[in-house]
Amino acid sequence: MPDPSSSVKPKYVKLGYQFLVNHFLNLLLIPIIAKIAVELLRMGPEEILNHFNALHFDLLHVICSSFFIIFVSTVYFMSKPRTVYLVDYSCYKPPVTCRVPFATFMEHSRLILKDNPKSVEFQMRMLERSGLGEETCLPPAIHYIPPTPTMESARSEAQVVIFTAMDDLFKKTGLKPKDIDILVVNCSLFSPTPSLSAMIINKYKLRSNIRSFNLSGMGCSAGLISVDVARDLLQVHPNSNAVIVSTEIITPNYYQGKERAMLLPNCLFRMGSAAILLSNRRSDGWRAKYKLSHLVRTHKGAEDKSYNCVYQQEDNEGHVGINLNKDLMAIAGEALKSNITTIGPLVLPASEQLLFLSSLIGRKIFNPKWKPYIPDFKMAFEHFCIHAGGRAVIDELQKSLELSGEHVEASRMTLHRFGNTSSSSLWYELSYIEAKGRMKRGDRVWQIAFGSGFKCNSAVWKCNRTIKAPTEGAWSDCIDRYPVFIPEVVKL
Amino acid sequence: MEEDRVRFICKRTVVSTKSVEQGQLYRFSVFDHVMEPNHIRLVYYFRSSKTREPGEITKKLRESLAYTLNCYPIITGRLVKDIDGMDEKDDLNRQWKVKSNDGGMRMVEARATGTVEEWLRSVNREEELKLVHWEDMYHLPYYWSTFYVQVTEFDSGGLAIGLSCSHLLADSVCAMMFFRAWADLTLTRNMMAPPLFHSLPPRRFANHGMISNNQLLSHYIKSCALNAPPSNLTEDSIVTVTLLFPDPMVRAGESEPGLSTFEILAGLFWVCVSRAKGKTNEFVDMSLCVDVRKLLRLDQSYFGNCMVYHKVQYSKPFKTKDSLLLSHAAQDIHNATKRLDYDTVMDLIEWLSSNSNPISNGSDLVCTNLEDMGNSRPMMFEKDLILSHVSCYVEGPVAGGGQVIVLPSPSCEEPTSRVVMISLPRREMVKVVEDELLLSFSPVLLMDYTKQKNV
Secondary structure, eight states: OOOSSSHHHHHHHHHHHHHHHTHHHHHHHHHHHHHHHHHHHHHHHHHHHHHHHHOOHHHHHHHHHHHHHHHHHHHHHHHHHOEEEEEEEEEEEOOOGGGGOOOHHHHHHHHHTTOOOOHHHHHHHHHHTOOOOOTTOOOOGGGGGOOOOOOHHHHHHHHHHHHHHHHHHHHTTTTTTTGGOOEEEESSSSSSSSOOOHHHHHHHHHHTTTTEEEEEEEEHHHHHHHHHHHHHHHHHHEEEEEEEEEEOGGGGOOOSSSSSHHHHHHHHHHOOOEEEEOOOGGGGGTOSSSEEEEEEEOOOTTHHHHHEEEEEEOOOOEEEEEEEOOTTHHHHHHHHHHHEEEEEHHOOOOHHHHHHHHHHIIIIIOOSSOOOOOOOGGGSSSSSEOOSSSSHHHHHHHTTTTTTTTTTHHHHHHHHOOOBBBHHHHHHHHHHHHHHHHTTTOOEEEEEETTTTEEEEEEEEOOOOOOOOOOOTTTTGGGGOOSSSOOOOOOO | OOSSSEEEEEEEEEESOOOTTTEEEHHHHHHHHTTOEEEEEEEEEEEEEOOOOTTHHHHHHHHHHHHHGGHHHHHHHHEEEEEEEOSSOOOGEEEEEEEEEOOOEEEEEEEEESSSHHHHHHHHHHHHHHGGGOOOOOSSSSOOOOOOEEEETEEEEEEEEEEEEEEOOHHHHHHHHHHHHHHHHHHHHSSSSSBOOOEEEEEOSSOOOOOTTTTTHHHHHTTTTTTOOOOOOOOOOEEEEEEEEEEHHHHHHOOOTOOOOOHHHHHHHHHHHHHHOOOSSOOEEEEEEEEEETTTOOTTTTSSOOEEEEEEOSSSSSOOOOOHHHHHHHHHHHHHHHHHOOOHHHHHHHTTTTOOOOOTTTOEEEEEEGGGOSSSSSSOTTTEEEEEEEEEEESSGGGTEEEEEEEOOOSOTTTTTTTEEOOOOOOOHHHHHHHHHHHHOOOOEEOOTTTSOOO
């Protein structure tokens, strides 16, 4: 990647340094191999044979050493964690009849909040700067004037959204419902009884010994938490597969009051869901799209500030909504730093780690005023999927990780086309990258999700096979129109 | 006191399925501006032979309406009053325009008890208007939808769809064409007659002076003046009656050939209403509302106002027997309509571009010709929904002192049968429905006024 701010010489120095450090061990091997080769050539074939015969192999030695080798390799292979493959996934595409253009959203807002013009003004300003497009979708219950969020309409939204994604997943992977061993569903704000996972089991007639989990209340980062749960279970159960359903049901959570801090989610959250198939079977290795490399979860809930920054509460009039604190971005930045500190050593090449370490030591010992070295994550990953929580989140992360426009394109375009679909947004972003034909075998993807609590979770996937575009999926009919230029402010 | 047969379920906005290019502005033609204060309400009734889940057909209609709206950006836009030209102080230049902002149109869902047939047998004007939702312009017109659709499912079978719109955007002809396009799209996924949006024919350049005795123009000059005579409906309420004329041409007997059914019916009502008002030596003032798309060489799919009002003068003697009176009246109507031609209407259009007042028909009787809106191809949304009745109301100053709207008859086999909706003050209506000449046509009473409350 060309470094625009520096001139040619330092760039080559940096490249040389990186090559040296990253291939250090390989470089060490070269003189050793060279020496052995020279020795062998010097000795000649008869001498080699003589050396070999002098080793006095007898049966006991042979059996013991081979037994030892077999034992060590068995222990090695048994203790290696099972590879978790992501066979395939599918994202829900809402019907065009659920579309909500800006004008309609503002009109409804004005008709419903007609006694609070200031709140309407605020919503309009938020919407203008939100980074959403005109094709995001809200569930049918929210289209009414005034909205009618009943439990029945919430359930029916859940059914449409989840079952469509799952049907698509079954079709793509050829999975039969009765073969599902583990089911993990995450939906933060809607948790009926029986649970959504029970709803799925009922609809598809899944097995009675299925291991099902329903995660609720865990925010927008719950998608990766579900992946973590599934991964841990797949370590314990051999030859199994797991289906993860990540969604957020909008119907019961539309805020109907007038507090400004609580109106923002109305502007951003939209309908969406994703269904993912994970497997630890070796036979799935050839057709799986990705392998899970790392998954790191960071929870900052021990600090009061982080705990309270995304808080669901009642306003003065009794309407329930989600209160977003003003220092949300700062807290997100802190959580991200924590997460990076853990994931950095796992993924960064040795050159970056050395630099980071020396900068850290330097700041601690020599001069605290040195600028902290931000490791270049672009060397560790080819693709980034940043949770499309809002334009501010993506801007902040782009700045702090020093990413280019192309790296965050998937996130921005997902926000534009689908809005903030909460935990499933990471999958829409991954789908975008695939639809653009940019995913090649061996590429590494970093998924970062933020959520209430405050949590920052990351997952690292390695692409298992090159994925050819055009792909079927949520982006199939509109990928040609993207990327679009999203203005700073859309004048309404 | 019957309990309300119509239950309101919900109101929502339907948007087109494709997003609209932002920022486009549509201008109105002079015909549109002149019709501004009025609005139209149409109700279509469909019988059904199969039972459905409640809400099922409404959902389907909502989706097909979203697809239909892709072709009608003018309906999904919002009104803005923009300054035309550079002169800000000149109030004359502030005219309405439509800004295409993808706002969508309002849709109301409702349920009604009973079946469509039962309803039609016992409905009156007040109740029928409950089937078509309308909201007058808000004080902030940018958030006001200009079109409203109401879908009312009848509990025991059948459907009523109401469409109301501001007259500024559409006349009855293109509102009905919109409805037909929606039905076609729902049934066949194909719009047979997509709308055409363009301006009226341009000014003529040849040295045409104004035609000296352009009666159409003089009528408009009088009616568009700011101090045009207001309608003098004071204490008497307007009631509406719907009559079906099974074979008016036959009943008219020995009238001259070449007269259309509308002309005969308009003549009939001219005679009856004049008698009901107590005039023995003259006829009431009557204006005819006719569609001039063909005259102006425009396609029927032209979307926008294209109907003109022209006054008819009676030129023959009064003291004759009824049938001859009718025949003379119809003949005069025919002649007046024949005098309308391209140049007459173009004169009007050119004069209107410097006039900015809406038209008011005072207390005239207004007869509207919509008899050509029937079609040999039946209009239906689904194969089992058969159109059984259409009602049309026009409200506003253009409705004058009484209205007669001649519509095609969807259920009758005879091609010349017509459904006529008559709206008159109660006192006159009582006399008209008992008029001998009217009764000689054997009309069938479809909607009575007697149950209507005096309000």
